Amino acid sequence: MKSATEVIATDLDLLSHQLRAEFDSLSGRSVLIAGGAGFLGYYLVQGALHWNRTHATQPPILVTVLDNFIRGVPGWLMALEQDPNLRLLKHDITQTLPAALGDVEYLIHAASIASPTYYRKFPIETMDANVNGLRFLLEYSLAQKQKGKPVEGVLYYSSSEIYGDPTRDSIPTPESYRGYVSCTGPRACYDESKRYGETLCVNFARQYGLPIKVARPFNNYGPGLKITDGRVIPDFARNILGGEDIVMFSDGSARRTFCYVADAVAGYYKILVKGGSGEAYNIGVETPEISMAELADRVRNSVTIRK
Amino acid sequence: MKSATEVIATDLDLLSHQLRAEFDSLSGRSVLIAGGAGFLGYYLVQGALHWNRTHATQPPILVTVLDNFIRGVPGWLMALEQDPNLRLLKHDITQTLPAALGDVEYLIHAASIASPTYYRKFPIETMDANVNGLRFLLEYSLAQKQKGKPVEGVLYYSSSEIYGDPTRDSIPTPESYRGYVSCTGPRACYDESKRYGETLCVNFARQYGLPIKVARPFNNYGPGLKITDGRVIPDFARNILGGEDIVMFSDGSARRTFCYVADAVAGYYKILVKGGSGEAYNIGVETPEISMAELADRVRNSVTIRK
Numbered sequence: 051m052k053s054a055t056e057v058i059a060t061d062l063d064l065l066s067h068q069l070r071a072e073f074d075s076l077s078g079r080s081v082l083i084a085g086g087a088g089f090l091g092y093y094l095v096q097g098a099l100h101w102n103r104t105h106a107t108q109p110p111i112l113v114t115v116l117d118n119f120i121r122g123v124p125g126w127l128m129a130l131e132q133d134p135n136l137r138l139l140k141h142d143i144t145q146t147l148p149a150a151l152g153d154v155e156y157l158i159h160a161a162s163i164a165s166p167t168y169y170r171k172f173p174i175e176t177m178d179a180n181v182n183g184l185r186f187l188l189e190y191s192l193a194q195k196q197k198g199k200p201v202e203g204v205l206y207y208s209s210s211e212i213y214g215d216p217t218r219d220s221i222p223t224p225e226s227y228r229g230y231v232s233c234t235g236p237r238a239c240y241d242e243s244k245r246y247g248e249t250l251c252v253n254f255a256r257q258y259g260l261p262i263k264v265a266r267p268f269n270n271y272g273p274g275l276k277i278t279d280g281r282v283i284p285d286f287a288r289n290i291l292g293g294e295d296i297v298m299f300s301d302g303s304a305r306r307t308f309c310y311v312a313d314a315v316a317g318y319y320k321i322l323v324k325g326g327s328g329e330a331y332n333i334g335v336e337t338p339e340i341s342m343a344e345l346a347d348r349v350r351n352s353v354t355i356r357k
Numbered sequence: 358m359k360s361a362t363e364v365i366a367t368d369l370d371l372l373s374h375q376l377r378a379e380f381d382s383l384s385g386r387s388v389l390i391a392g393g394a395g396f397l398g399y400y401l402v403q404g405a406l407h408w409n410r411t412h413a414t415q416p417p418i419l420v421t422v423l424d425n426f427i428r429g430v431p432g433w434l435m436a437l438e439q440d441p442n443l444r445l446l447k448h449d450i451t452q453t454l455p456a457a458l459g460d461v462e463y464l465i466h467a468a469s470i471a472s473p474t475y476y477r478k479f480p481i482e483t484m485d486a487n488v489n490g491l492r493f494l495l496e497y498s499l500a501q502k503q504k505g506k507p508v509e510g511v512l513y514y515s516s517s518e519i520y521g522d523p524t525r526d527s528i529p530t531p532e533s534y535r536g537y538v539s540c541t542g543p544r545a546c547y548d549e550s551k552r553y554g555e556t557l558c559v560n561f562a563r564q565y566g567l568p569i570k571v572a573r574p575f576n577n578y579g580p581g582l583k584i585t586d587g588r589v590i591p592d593f594a595r596n597i598l599g600g601e602d603i604v605m606f607s608d609g610s611a612r613r614t615f616c617y618v619a620d621a622v623a624g625y626y627k628i629l630v631k632g633g634s635g636e637a638y639n640i641g642v643e644t645p646e647i648s649m650a651e652l653a654d655r656v657r658n659s660v661t662i663r664k
Contacts, residue, residue, distance in 0.1 A: 228538055
């Protein structure tokens, strides 16, 4: 069985290969990854820096991680601190962007509270990161255009949660499905701020001719997801590792698909570079759709095997 | 047949009567009506000032109209300028509230672009008035609480459009229906910003214990609606008055209910004073639901009769 280090090394090689064309486009460009110290940042950042190392004859991709580092700088990012093509900017995305940002050509907004445990506790902070944080990036993009330094791509992380609870005949859910979502319920701070974020994106794209694209991820999992994240897979894993029974907060019948994060990151970079302006894209797998009860079984079995 | 002046006088008397309890609660209080120079402001403002005049022994309701007066101060409001209980503040709701506002106990956010003709032309301004304008009022309410001058009621105007296109079995639409709404379509700048506005309202209400209430109006019509408004009834009326055929931008089959604005305003004041904190209320009539083609016939007939 492969070690975690081997798995990640293989993934990074694969990303460099799958994203040949996209990384070529990003070569020599400055890419801002807001929330780059988080789960999605793990492969977004390492993917680009790995490509730099393996394509030394081409101008490197310059990566700026902008993050509030609320839990400190994670170990994997600390290990990269000496990389000449990486810059860390400590900043709260809900505040005006720092002048130190300078000119960047690509922007990725991955600064969000995505775990239900946390967004229920911090609903207003969740909304502000999704909406006000996005707005600062959109206004930056507009200002860059006006000063003759147009950005080349903006990627907003929306969520499959914008669909809410689709009717059975809308699963798998096409991008054209409008969603069945409460705007006042306990999850609205997340779902509805992602939806309104999309509305901001498409209207800024249309009104100002900006290359803004939207990704709708379906449950990502894999390396970079902290065990304390509060989402379902790390929670189940934590139960098992702690020698406890898995604790389910429902009857276990809800069904979801899960997409390995390295595969999803390939999709995200494709959207950033090649996605249509003002367009939204599902990123996920269509099958298997499994119940939370089945997921618990899978986590139990895989953790047992590794002992 | 009654003249317009007589109709309005009757409506104002009726409002004073229907809203006895609510106006009693507002007596001696300061009420901010953002967007008070607009269509809904017409009866909101005049209703309160009329009650003052007819209840001279009670402390008056103090009305502040905050508006950008984008088309100037309307005639009906100009005529009230000498009223000692009315104050006009020229201000753009998408900017920080003016210090001159001082302490108010009730806030009504009716500053919005509600006509499709205009919101399609100014999508970002529409979103900003609905969301950022609201945010300033919510932050004001929070600050007032922190300085020991808590507000007593905040009313946000959402819209029946937050339901989008309900399934047939969800018409008439209960408040619990979550809506089927595109967050990226041409109407999203309006629909989705109203939805996100509701999300802000319920979360500020819950997190900070603020008395914020939401109204979901179903197509209001009546005095105060400008002939150039761009909504369907004034557009049809304008066609007829101009001696033209009615111009329909669809096949005329879409069905809606229409609620007379003075009746709706009674509902709005009830929500402001008695509505549950963090609750949203439909304001409209359940029947008749008529098609746009039938509406055109009604407008044609009523304008003919009045000639």
